Amino acid sequence: MTQLFALHSAYGLATAAAALDGDLLGARGERILMPFVSSTVPELSVGIAHDPALASLRARFDRIEGLDTVLGPLHPSSWQPEGAELPVLRRLLTRAWALEDDLEILVQSPQVAPARTLLSLFPHARITIIGDGLMTYSPMRVLLPHTVTARIGRVVHADVVPGVTPLVAAPTATPVPVPPALFAAALAETAAGLDDTAGLENRVHGEPSALVLGQYLSALGLVSDRDEIALQQRMIDRAVGYGAQHVVFKPHPAAPPRLADALRARAEAHGVAFHEYRGALAAELLAERIDAQAVIAGFSTALPTVRTLFGRTIDAVGADTVLARLSPYENSNRIPATIVDALTRPDSPFADPERLQLLVDAVGYAMQPVVAAHLRPRAEELLAGISASDRDRYFAPDRLAELRLPGAPRETVVRRALRPVGGIGRIEQLRLTAAGGRRRIGRAWRALRGR
Template identity: 60%
Template sequence: MTQLFAVHSTYGLATAVAAIDEGLLGDAADRVLVPFVSARVPETVVGIGIDPSLESLRGRFDRVEDLGVLLGAQHPSDWQPSDADLPLLEKLLTRAWGIDPGDLELFVQSPQVAPARTLMSIFPRARLSIIGDGLMTYSPMRVALGRLVAARIGQVVYADVVPGVRPLVGSPFATPLPVPPSRFQQVLRETDSGAPVVDASGAALDDAVPTVLVLGQYLSALGLLSVREEAALHRDLVDRAMTWSPQRVVFKAHPAAPPLQSDAVRERVLSLGLEYAEYRGALPAEVLAERIDAVAVVAGFSTALPTVRATLGIPVGSAGTTRLLARLAPFENSNRVPLAIVDALTRDDVPAADPAHLQLLIDALGHAMQPEIAGHLRPRAELLLRTLAPSERDRYFAPERLSLLRLPGAPAERPVRRMLRSAGGVGRVEQWRLTALGARNRAARVWRVMRGR
């Protein structure tokens, strides 16, 4: 049997490798890594297929077949061939990669979009598995895959960084296959060359100074915040870091973020009388936190927060989650579940991080976000919303969404809105008009019959 892994991120690759090392994926005569670059401008990033720091991870596979080389100038995310071309592509890829399509297990990351979705359609006889993509794995599918594809998804392989909570992607048919956090962290450590960790000026960071690691996120690029609001958020992150009384703050900016982020963090750190350092190296945040012996890690809603919490036991904190939860649009935005998870894990006011409660919250959000795809979760949503305090309900659920789905906790409808509300595809007023028109037409027919016409 051949196992083919189509992944695009270090996190996804590390998840797959950790699952292999843990013996969760069984035996395979041939394991093929099919890496691709998902960035809109591929030339600006180093893909996982050639990144030197990932060489040992690539060594777990028998060979590497770069999808970008096969597609040439076409961006992998734009690879959406017509249905008529799929049989031909199956034959071409079977020959190019030397595989048996009848004895194939396909592992994909980000199954809702190309190229993963395309590969699942090209190989109609392959067994399918999903490789987790950090906290996004806990969100429901945002598009329906189609019965012929969805029925073949057997399992979801994911790093168990929120212990006790099952992911929603692939639900309800796919079997969750959690990778132990210790094994995942062990694989991430392989990306560390062991070279000294230094800041932007070349000064060593791996000393004994009590340090909080602050992670930047480029939320203004997603339209969630303005540039000025994002700068203010990063100052709030520094204030949150003060909870742990550090002597130094190390800032790891988002690779695509403008210098304004770093400026905001530096100014705030120095104003508080602390040491400031900026890390621009390639180490993942989870490895960097361990190398600098961070006393805590603070961010917006980065996947690194639950990961370092679960794998290293390092305390985590966040800032701005309440505002972002209220502003995130549309409601079905896939960032909502990751944001809610981080919010729950980093709150001090309520025990929202209890796994059973957190699972119920994620299930309810999943249904509210995708009521058709996650329709099986409606009883769970109703259970939570019937017992949730109004302040907690309003924190995570928009009243308009509850009204639209007629879920518990929805505000009472005004008479006029109730009259206009859709019923069976038309508004209530229109339904009454059509009913009256039908009754009038029936009465007219009866009258004509009685008159012999």
């Protein structure tokens, strides 16, 4: 059997490597890594095929067949050939990559190209989903055809939220959690050849430090530039609250320099040292290098990962703001923000894994009521007993009303008029009915006049 790994992120590659180390992927056959670059401008990114820090992870595979070299100037996310082209492409790629008839395809994002194209290209291949952080805990964003979903057998994911099962490909796919120790070991390999933190380690050695992570939320349209600076300044305040004498800031790669300038000024106002790190080391490993007392961010995947793998204290700032502003409700960032918020809230009612699973299931259903229809009883169970403040924190009133879920706002005359019926709003339905009546009256009048 041939296993074809179509991966695009270091996190996904580390997950796959750890699963291989734990013998979690079944019988040994030829393993082919097919890396590709998913960033908007691939020319400005170092993909997993060429990143020197990932060399040892790539060595787990028998050979590497880069998808970028096949597609040429076409961006991988634009690879959506016509159905009539698939048989020809299948024969060409089977020959080019020397694939066996017994094939398993392991992908990170089955809803979008190029992964979705590969799944259609090889209609008899078995499918395994490789998790990519907290996004794996979200339901599918689209309703895939049965010819694809019936072949998804497993979801292999780093178990960074112990006790909580991902929703992607549920309920038919079997979750395969990668133990934290295996995943931590795979991540550690990516830091073996990186020595760009030596000076930083010397400056903070032996003194309390905290790591602050930037996510550049203004680029997502969630907050303004000014609001983002204010959120990150609150992170500095939190770091100081943990007793840090050094604050290490790892910004988002696209964040403007003025953001770091504002945070440096905030740290200096508190009388603590500020250090900016723009190196390649993963946030989880950077926290270990500086022995951070706390890791503070918005809703980064690194927060639950660093807590589960290394036992670090984590804190989140602005997750509630993100939850309130995410639009549409089914935005794929909602589940990651929900998990981080639930894990870091003071006296959180969802810190227990069973309660957190119930919350994830309920939010997942509200996000994708068709794809995750099996979760409706779970949503009703949670909403029947949740407090009003928590309900408003995680669920939009309009969404509850649309789905007729417990806690939905009382229906007013205006809301009833706007509520869709048969795919259109009631007001539009009345307008169309009136227009049809006018046309019928017109035809009758013309008939009476002999026209």
